[in-house]
Amino acid sequence: MKLLITAGSAQAPIDRTRCVTTGFTGRTGSAIARTAWGRGHTVTLITSRPDALLEYGVNHRDPGERFTVVPFRTYDELAVLLQTRLREDGYEAFIHTASGGDFLPAGTYVPNPGTFFNARTGSWEGRGASPTLAEVRAGKIPAAEPELWLRLVRGPRLLDRVRNPWGFPGIVVGFQMEQGLGDTELIEAAEATRARCGADLMVTTTLELAPHTEFLGPLGSRYERVPRRELPDRLVLAVESLHQERVGHG
Numbered sequence: 001m002k003l004l005i006t007a008g009s010a011q012a013p014i015d016r017t018r019c020v021t022t023g024f025t026g027r028t029g030s031a032i033a034r035t036a037w038g039r040g041h042t043v044t045l046i047t048s049r050p051d052a053l054l055e056y057g058v059n060h061r062d063p064g065e066r067f068t069v070v071p072f073r074t075y076d077e078l079a080v081l082l083q084t085r086l087r088e089d090g091y092e093a094f095i096h097t098a099s100g101g102d103f104l105p106a107g108t109y110v111p112n113p114g115t116f117f118n119a120r121t122g123s124w125e126g127r128g129a130s131p132t133l134a135e136v137r138a139g140k141i142p143a144a145e146p147e148l149w150l151r152l153v154r155g156p157r158l159l160d161r162v163r164n165p166w167g168f169p170g171i172v173v174g175f176q177m178e179q180g181l182g183d184t185e186l187i188e189a190a191e192a193t194r195a196r197c198g199a200d201l202m203v204t205t206t207l208e209l210a211p212h213t214e215f216l217g218p219l220g221s222r223y224e225r226v227p228r229r230e231l232p233d234r235l236v237l238a239v240e241s242l243h244q245e246r247v248g249h250g
Helices: 027-038 050-056 075-088 183-197 228-249
Strands: 002-007 042-047 067-071 093-096 103-111 115-118 123-126 133-135 149-154 171-178 201-206 213-219 222-227
Touching (some): 042 050, 171 228, 183 201, 213 228
Antiparallel strands (some): 103 133, 103 149
């Protein structure tokens, strides 16, 4: 198979020196890519952390035949790479572990003179006038500002664009993390996402479970609890099985 895998965290710039991002390291996507490559597949890994491959015995500067490493930094870069490659490069499976883009900066503001935020009441107040904010636009927002207010808006989920409008026909695997949900609610949330975006498989966990356990499914008609260390092998085997079913039916 020819697989496209993403890993790491996308940055959303605030200015030319600051950004919003997550703390994900790219290790999960790197481990899956290494496993798939080791099983004979052709792999392209789009990652914000190419050096994470070193942990799995792959030199990201010279990964070897059938293994391509494509770095990215920002959410916009990742979106363009995916749109281009999923439409044109003939991949048979797409595994999307990269994080980022849930919320994107939509302006940075400072309070105008006489405007202040009352933390006790959770409201803006103005001395002698209505409270107002001024947008700051600069290559580097001055560090002398006493406080900044960042407006974040919900970003388009890249996983939701894979089927439509990008038209990718192959196997799609999505990743999702929640917080504070029980197993049943976690799986229901993953299935709702899978139905919405047209994914074939989902890997889901909670912030609390993530260091140890993931759920992978649907395998047959259910989600299976998978130890984190076993996820790369189990996931690649599941993708291979789906691919064989489709080839056989074709």
